[in-house]
Amino acid sequence: MKLDIVGKNITRTDAYSKVTGKALYPEDIYMDNMVYGKTLRSKLPHAYIDIDISEAEKIDGIIKIFTYKDVPNNSHGVVFKDHEVLCEKKVRRIGDPIAFIVGETEEVCKLALEKIKVDYEELEGVFDPEIAMDEKAPKVHEDSNIMYHYKIRRGDIEEGFKNSYVIAENTYKTHMVEHAFLQPEAGVSFIDEEGRITVMVATQYPHYDREEVASALNLNEDEVRIINANVGGAFGGREDISFQIHLALAAYILKRPVKVVYSREESFIAHAKRHPMIMKCKTGADKEGRLLAMKAEIIGDTGAYASWAPNVLRKAGVHITGPYYIPNVVVDSYAVYTNNPFAGAMRGFGATQVPIAHEQQMDILAEKLSIDPISIRMINIFKKDSVTATGQVLKESVPLEACIKEVAAKMEFHPRKEGAK
Template sequence: MTKQRIRPDGVPKVTGQLTYMTDLTFPNMLYGKVLRSAFPHANIIRLSTDRAEKLPGVKAVITHQDIPGLNGFGIIFPDQPVLCDKRVLYVGDAIAAVAAESIEVATAAIALIEVEYEQLDVLDHPQKSLDPLAPKLRKEGNILHRNGYKKGDAEAAFENCDLIVEETYSVPRQMHTYMETEGGVVVPEADGCITVYMGTQHGFKDRFQLSRILDLQEEKIRIVSSPMGGSFGGKDELNVQPYAALLALKTGRPVKLHQTRQESFVSGIKRHPMEITVKTGVNGDGFLMAHEVKIVADTGPYATLGPAVLDFSIEHAAGPYKIPHVSVDGLSVYTNNAVAGEFRGFGGNQITFALEGQMDRLADLLDMCPIDFRKLNVRGTTDEGPLGQRIVPTSGALDVLNRAEDYLLRERDEPSSPHTKRGKGIAISMHGGGLGYGRLDTAGGRLSLTNKGKIEISFGFEECGQGILAVIEEILTTEIGCSEEDIQVVIGDTDRVPLSGSTTASRGTSMVWHAVKRMKGTFKQDMISLAARRTNRPEEKLYLGKGGVYEGRERIISYIELGEAESLPTVTTTFNFPTTPDAVDSGHYLYTFSMTFSEVEVDLLTGQIKIICLDQVISAGPVVNERGYKGQIEGGGVMALGYAVMEDAHMVEGYYTKENLDKYMIPTITDVPFSMGVEPIEQLPEGDEHGPRGVGEIGTIAVAPSIVKAIHDATGVWVNQLPVSPLALLQEMERRKEPWTVQ
């Protein structure tokens, strides 16, 4: 591991000094509010804003008629109306927006807008949507996306299996619960441009989408998006930017729009709920022979990145295992539930819960150690990827498995009371980084010397809490040889940075590493040449160091002095994130691996589950920043703990059964396990030229199945639905009537 390094943004964040976009204020600023639908599915019969417009302090009310360009947004498919005109498809649909002198007046004005609805049948489950008699949410029907993968002949292979396990797994809708809810300020500029100060994971794509909505040239829209208080995929899509922008342009004044937690809950995208039916067969020696998977995803009423999430689940359906016969079919189905889209793990969490559940059940029936069973079937260093594509050689799967036994053999603590029981479990995962083959995945960066003597590095992505600033700082100072004080990092501002892709898909660290590797040689040479000209020293003896350029141990010129030159070095690079050379749609090339060890304590009287230990072994190449690495894995683990045992943004007939954090439970400090170890495996196969991989998602993937296996170890009960229900667990223990069950 590298030396400990304090995050550049660490002190201002923990002291509360840092300013997020939602903290900004501007002179003459107005406050915005959005009116959302009262029903999950209805026709709009009449809309009147007269009373709202007459309220003192109201400066603008907008409806669909005020949109000069495209009334739609969506990263891939712009199918979500900015403001609905004829029909609403979920309770988060926007119908009108208001700008007023105060937030109180804006809230009052929203209540005065009159909407007459004709309620329609609500499709609150994919099976309802798939009914041939169901109303169509789209002209083409209720299926957003269908995809699959086949290898060999699974149906025939099952005939020759000695043991088959078939199970249906259900996973919930999860809320991102970022600290900073959606919002910020849009400022109209004197030259007809606008500046959008709002958190996002992709400023340039926001700019493109807003240009279509506002009928405004992209160059007239500036997106300032860093720093922001969390995202986890939830701000990858436009949210309230269009409303604040439309209101700002209509009033000619800055407009601040900041959603409450309840507004965020209702309108924000969520993790895809899925039902996954899996049939897996082995021969008598324990070798996997056949694997059949059927995935049905509830994508809500709009597309966002639903197709890509389903494709990712399909790709990872067989995970890190060698299975000769595979058949995977997936459906992403429109409903009147919440919009489901991108979320940390991007479909990998859902499918890994099902896959690892199968592995544990098979090992149990075969009376094999779950580690030995996995080792028997895990992929080798040069084996093909899960879609049959070539991938970078990696021993990551076996590497993390080889550490599992040491964790399982740890001495088990005694239960805390006579009516509790403890159990242990492990699970592994394989996770592709980047967007995959056939997806636009631009990368790049810019390295330059400023006239103030700073080595400036610029990227077109955002800081959303993941610690990317520390990663950039570590890589740049290591590769250039300068100090932290010598550099200046610029990100998250479309007017100041090059286009270099989004803050998504665990690509940040890898992209920075590749970009710096491409730029450093030319930049260092240009800097040395400039120094040689200004000092009359021979280039071949000069090198970059802390504070300036050196010859031997002598600093011959500082970076500040170099910055006084008329022409300063600037190097830019543009490239595509590494993808498989095989034409396999969405297939990935760089993968990370994890082994998660969980220990739980189950209360046999209440069914309550306490996570005692959550340790992870991660194979993702060299560690760039130790604290950041651990923070990503620990934070991801806690988020996944919530997914496993408490979080469910449950909906009934298109309405949330809970709309705020007083009822929607997320992990707090009291839920964090006492032990949360992070063990990195840094070595890569000889000849690997791809450096460190990102770890933003891998720490979330295998947590739920490891916890569920630990629950089985403690109680003998297999769980197939998340979050684990204490009541269902009690009922199953009672049904089984194990000797230790409390009567």
């Protein structure tokens, strides 16, 4: 079969415009009769709020200040609808959106930001996910802070550890990570020639954006149009709604094009981060280095909102055993609400954090057994027809053995022959 694309050097259709600077990004868009928007955000991580916009509304050039009262359906979220479009009674993190200001210029919107009065009744916050799991901890939302729990149970874990010659037991932690894409969020919304609310934005999920905008405004999806402009980096950070609903609401009500451009500082507090994780691992092996058992607890801090937490913590639970056959496995993986910045999609979806744990466990076991780190991996790696901890039989695409051999050859690595202590 002749292929037109696969295996050939094809020039990207957008390459020339990007390298010459001609590509149009949302920040570059200008429309006649366009106005500008700015978001008032919470300065506290956990508080009841009362907002007074009366003074800000008097500023010359301010067209309208939107609050929760203006939102037909004041909720959104990619998996769980636990975000408010504009917070009504309570903020749950620094940066929560409280009001959306629309004015003739960006400068007048900035003035209005200073004139809006927000009375905060500060609440006790919870910032450690382990503490947040306690029933007595402050509740970020109304129910338990444990918003997701994924389990794996395979074999007999007690028997596995009983038969282990060496055991490694440690706790590993990874931190929150910012996407730091080059292009901060920007977008323009307007009513198109067919009467549809149109949002031009750099996004990773235009179909989800349309669904969420339509839901928040109580419209049919065919009344909403999302145009995906050039994307100046994303890495998962553009999978959640940022200002799309704010823009669409303003354009819908005002019948004028509305533009938003985030500063780098606002971008930093507006979008999701990579999940920080606490990983408690106990791994056992026999005298020859064969893995016999692994018990793991993963606690993922999803911050104030769920975002993609169930997907991320499920994948973390699946991958915590690494690319190794282990006959006896117990995994408990939790996503936990805190008053920290919310966490969501970032490249790897939970599979990125856990190698820090399972690979250090392998090195520790190798050292205890006086086996070199490559040999202990070759003993345990998945091969064709291996069975994972979730029961999946690997029938194809299992290149680990060839990969490790190639790396070892390039390193001129020679395995030790003395075996275990």
